[in-house]
Amino acid sequence: MNGMTTAVGHEHGAGHGHGGEHGTESFIRRYIFSTDHKTIGKQYLLTGIIMATLGGLFAIVFRINLSNPGFISHEQYNALVTYHGAIMFFWVAMPILLAGLGNILIPLMVGARDMAFPTLNMISYWTFFLSTVVLIISMFAPGGAFSGGWTVYPPLSSDPGKFLGAELGTVLFLLALALEFASMLMGGVNFITTTLTMRAKGLNLMRLPIFVWMEVMASLLFLFSVTPLIAGAVMLLLDIALGTHFFRVEAGKVGDPILWQHLFWFFGHPEVYVILFPALGILFEVITTYSRRPVFSYKGVVYATIAAGILSFMVWAHHQFVAGINPISAMAFSVTTVLISVPFSMTLVIMGLTMAGGSIRFTPAFLFAFFAFIMFIIGGLTGLPLGAVGSDIYFHDTYFVVGHFHYTVFTIAVLSSIAGIYHWFPKMFGRTINEKFGKAHAWLTLIFYNGFAFPAFFLGFAGHPRRYYSALELGYLQKYQWIHELMTISAILLLATQLVFLFVFFYSIFAGKEETEPNPWKSTTLEWLAPSPPPHLNWGSFAPIVERGPYEYAKDGRDVDFIPQGKLVRIRSQERR
Ligand code: HEM
Numbered sequence: 265m266n267g268m269t270t271a272v273g274h275e276h277g278a279g280h281g282h283g284g285e286h287g288t289e290s291f292i293r294r295y296i297f298s299t300d301h302k303t304i305g306k307q308y309l310l311t312g313i314i315m316a317t318l319g320g321l322f323a324i325v326f327r328i329n330l331s332n333p334g335f336i337s338h339e340q341y342n343a344l345v346t347y348h349g350a351i352m353f354f355w356v357a358m359p360i361l362l363a364g365l366g367n368i369l370i371p372l373m374v375g376a377r378d379m380a381f382p383t384l385n386m387i388s389y390w391t392f393f394l395s396t397v398v399l400i401i402s403m404f405a406p407g408g409a410f411s412g413g414w415t416v417y418p419p420l421s422s423d424p425g426k427f428l429g430a431e432l433g434t435v436l437f438l439l440a441l442a443l444e445f446a447s448m449l450m451g452g453v454n455f456i457t458t459t460l461t462m463r464a465k466g467l468n469l470m471r472l473p474i475f476v477w478m479e480v481m482a483s484l485l486f487l488f489s490v491t492p493l494i495a496g497a498v499m500l501l502l503d504i505a506l507g508t509h510f511f512r513v514e515a516g517k518v519g520d521p522i523l524w525q526h527l528f529w530f531f532g533h534p535e536v537y538v539i540l541f542p543a544l545g546i547l548f549e550v551i552t553t554y555s556r557r558p559v560f561s562y563k564g565v566v567y568a569t570i571a572a573g574i575l576s577f578m579v580w581a582h583h584q585f586v587a588g589i590n591p592i593s594a595m596a597f598s599v600t601t602v603l604i605s606v607p608f609s610m611t612l613v614i615m616g617l618t619m620a621g622g623s624i625r626f627t628p629a630f631l632f633a634f635f636a637f638i639m640f641i642i643g644g645l646t647g648l649p650l651g652a653v654g655s656d657i658y659f660h661d662t663y664f665v666v667g668h669f670h671y672t673v674f675t676i677a678v679l680s681s682i683a684g685i686y687h688w689f690p691k692m693f694g695r696t697i698n699e700k701f702g703k704a705h706a707w708l709t710l711i712f713y714n715g716f717a718f719p720a721f722f723l724g725f726a727g728h729p730r731r732y733y734s735a736l737e738l739g740y741l742q743k744y745q746w747i748h749e750l751m752t753i754s755a756i757l758l759l760a761t762q763l764v765f766l767f768v769f770f771y772s773i774f775a776g777k778e779e780t781e782p783n784p785w786k787s788t789t790l791e792w793l794a795p796s797p798p799p800h801l802n803w804g805s806f807a808p809i810v811e812r813g814p815y816e817y818a819k820d821g822r823d824v825d826f827i828p829q830g831k832l833v834r835i836r837s838q839e840r841r
């Protein structure tokens with residue numbers, strides 16, 4: 265790809281002994297089976313973007329059916345909703361936020377030359393690629409795609425054929441998920457090891473950029489939460505393939521579908537943070553840079569995130585308040601859910617205080633980050649009535665939930681990712697995206713996003729169940745059909761805006777204005793010391809040394825606006841790791 269690993273700043277001291285640095289590498293080693301963390305990150309990013317387009321198109325198709333019932337069949341509706349949810353979580357948010365930006369940025373931000381295990385890193389991407397292929401094949405499985413919702417609840421999933429989707433479709437869907445999990449686990453091992461063992465001199469843990477903290481904690485959460493789910497998935501496959509009764513219900517057998525709900529949400533709630541944490545990390549990097557302010561309380565964010573991570577293993581049953589769980593344990597889970605809102609409120613307050621009083625530059629990256637901040641507040645506040653047992657009994661499985669989680673997951677997967685893409689675009693590609701376009705993109709996205717997501721709360725108040733093919737089938741909802749029409753129009757405009765963005769994104773990779781300045785935003789963290797784009801092994805015959813914390817902007821008593829976290833020193837080739 266043009267401008268991806270060109271010779272910009274490509275300096276390697278004479279006589280170094282690195283076999284296989286590019287230049288001598290074939291196209292395939294360089295761009296396809298590359299072990300360079302930046303190329304792997306871009307592969308994840310591009311695959312995630314392509315899948316986002318697919319998941320978005322699916323949403324538009326079933327969204328049109330909601331305003332114009334009969335547009336697609338009932339079977340197609342169920343399948344598309346299922347794949348939309350699964351794609352957006354596992355094939356968009358995770359590859360872009362965790363694997364994509366994590367791969368591109370972690371080694372640069374910690375001052376390493378690559379990940380700890382570059383070959384494992386390459387395998388991780390290609391496992392992910394395979395999972396994408398299997399997922400797409402599963403949609404065309406004879407007998408139908410899996411259609412039981414992204415939560416894969418039995419009996420919808422354990423009795424394929426009888427309920428939704430045929431056996432092969434379901435098995436392939438689970439296989440795709442398993443491959444995706446394996447890929448993210450391999451990535452997580454790299455992220456954790458690289459951060460713990462390969463940091464530049466002087467970079468102690470409390471000097472790490474918050475983004476790195478967030479990626480590592482997200483990887484740890486994923487590691488600990490996915491294990492029970494993998495066991496559950498094997499049990500589910502046994503139910504489907506061998507007729508066991510772990511979850512499957514049949515007269516005289518002991519199968520318990522609620523067991524799946526426990527295993528799923530023990531994973532599922534931390535999973536939401538696996539994508540939320542990196543998104544928050546992006547917002548802190550972007551907000552500090554463009555408001556020229558240090559993070560209001562660095563330790564506050566780190567400790568709040570650790571607390572939220574631990575608590576995230578204790579809230580799962582708030583997804584099961586209406587599944588017949590014991591009222592006393594429901595109360596307990598209600599309390600932990602309210603508790604977990606404390607660290608997040610703290611993080612958002614710190615984010616607000618970081619911006620307050622800063623001299624803000626309203627770049628596209630900042631606008632996206634700022635809008636994400638506001639939207640998270642709506643998402644967080646609307647989560648409270650769902651965490652309290654009493655109100656959740658009414659709101660459960662209504663469009664109120666659809667509204668709530670789109671205010672969180674769309675903000676994570678789309679607004680925050682795009683903030684990160686605008687911010688690091690010059691570093692990744694050595695070119696820029698037009699700033700006027702970026703601002704228009706931010707405003708239009710904000711307007712159409714709210715147009716499609718906010719009315720869902722009203723449908724929820726009216727008692728509109730989610731996952732329904734058509735509101736017209738329920739008499740009491742007929743008068744709200746215009747709300748569905750408004751939401752569909754907004755959603756179409758929202759997607760159209762993103763398609764224009766994608767066009768500009770790809771155009772700018774190849775033909776955007778060249779950015780030769782390594783640090784165009786005057787940012788402090790280490791990645792901005794490397795050339796744009798950084799060469800293979802990042803630092804050539806230099807190595808970064810860290811001298812201070814990551815966010816020294818406009819410090820009292822200093823006349824400079826920012827002080828980079830470290831500097832590059834020349835080294836002899838033997839000293840390179
Ligand atoms: C173009 C933007 C989007 C539109 C128009 C859209 C629309 C919808 C609608 C209408 C539903 C509910 C369907 C029903 O209950 O019958 C839904 C479900 C869902 N959406 Fe989105 N969505 C969009 C983007 C996203 C994003 C970015 C994410 C996450 C990263 C996401 C995650 C989900 C999930 C997890 C479900 C639940 C699926 C299920 O019930 O199994 N959506 N979406």
Ligand SMILES: [Cu+2]
Pocket residue numbers: 532533579580582583
């Ligand atoms: Cu939860």
